[in-house]
Amino acid sequence: MSVTPLAAHPSVRPAPAFRGRIGRDARSGHYAVPRRYRLHLSTADPDGLRIAVTHALLGLDRACPVTFLPAVPDCPDGGHTQLRPLYDASAHRYTGPALAPVLSDDWSGRIVSTHGPDIARDLARRFAGGRAVLYPCGSESEIEAVERMCAQGIEQAAQCAGDAGADAAGRAAALETLLATLGVLEQGLGVQPYLISDQITAADVELWVALVRLDTVHRHHLDADAVRRVAGHPALWAYARRLAAHPAFGAHLDLDGIARRHHARCQGLEAAGSAVQILDWAAHAADGNSLPSQVNRP
Known part of the structure; x- marks a missing residue:
């Protein structure tokens, strides 16, 4: 199926608080190492469901463990209490909601990214290792x-x-x-x-x-x-x-x-x-x- 690109419009997704990326090697700071990173997801949330499906298609349950969060956030601002320590460790005096999804770095105890599409792309590009090709060349x-x-x-x-x-x-x-x-x-x-x-x-x-x-x-x-x-x-x-x-x-x-x-x-x-x-x-x-x-x- 040939898909004609639409004109760009503002995304309906909320702006991410963190948008780090997984790079190719150690020079990038964050690079692909098995079991270094952890996902924090709620599959009742569309971004969480997309990432969970991507993670499963790639067979990454050992390389990148997942912690699943409750379907309904427990904070009035829509955040998760469980994620608050990660947000506090990642940004001085962070006052926003502790939203999912989160890709965290177990080595530093900090957040790499809260941007769902970036997280999915980095999992597929940096951890796939010959598994499913979710982003074919030129697509x-x-x-x-x-x-x-x-x-x-x-x-x-x-x-x-x-x-x-x-x-x-x-x-x-x-x-x-x-x-x-x-x-x-x-x-x-x-x-x-x-x-x-x-x-x-x-x-x-x-x-x-x-x-x-x-x-x-x-x-x-x-x-x-x-x-x-x-x-x-x-x-x-x-x-x-x-x-x-x-x-x-x-x-x-x-x-x-x-x-x-x-x-x-x-x-x-x-x-x-x-x-x-x-x-x-x-x-x-x-x-x-x-x-x-x-x-x-x-």
């Missing part, structure tokens, strides 16, 4: 285009389409943007199994997480007719179902956690679309017992 612009398509054409459009406080014309326009985006993806996935390659790439991780959120979060604020129109893309949802059955994807799908996080934060009104589930994710997801035994999950 960067296509992967970035998919990221923008998911952020703007799915996530942002679905939010606006379900915003009860917006005017009817604005909601209708946002729904049309969402359906147009899904239509483009439907065409591509109708003729090939994955987005930009004959194997799973980072673009597929991005789209799958966006589809999970569309059905488990945004659907609750859409009317029933809108959800039926969203569901009317059989190739796209068959693709989502097929990836859910892959252990790297389905084993990290915390449906209860996503629901609890959504209800804890959401101030929108529930609409009739809540009753029109698109996929039975629990039935299609791979067995969660395949998660590595050394992973800490609350």
Whole structure:
């Protein structure tokens, strides 16, 4: 599938407090050493779910251990008490929320990065070691285009389409943007199994997480007719179902956690679309017992 890059717009992700990178060698300061780094993730959060799937596809449970965080942050500002010591050690008098995801350096006890896309890229580029090629050579612009398509054409459009406080014309326009985006993806996935390659790439991780959120979060604020129109893309949802059955994807799908996080934060009104589930994710997801035994999950 050929993906046309969209014009750049401000990201819907919050600005990261830390944005260090894993370099090629010791001259970069942070470089790839097995078990030097640790991930702190909540898979109820979209960035956390993307990183968890990437980590699993790369088979990095021994090289880069993971600490899983509660689905619902325990601080009023949306941060995690468990992460506060890392933030305090990494920035003098840090006053912001202790947000996940976090990639920390066990050697220094400090944070390397809180920027989800950078963390995923560095895991794939510096630790893959011949495993899954999630960022094929020459594919960067296509992967970035998919990221923008998911952020703007799915996530942002679905939010606006379900915003009860917006005017009817604005909601209708946002729904049309969402359906147009899904239509483009439907065409591509109708003729090939994955987005930009004959194997799973980072673009597929991005789209799958966006589809999970569309059905488990945004659907609750859409009317029933809108959800039926969203569901009317059989190739796209068959693709989502097929990836859910892959252990790297389905084993990290915390449906209860996503629901609890959504209800804890959401101030929108529930609409009739809540009753029109698109996929039975629990039935299609791979067995969660395949998660590595050394992973800490609350």
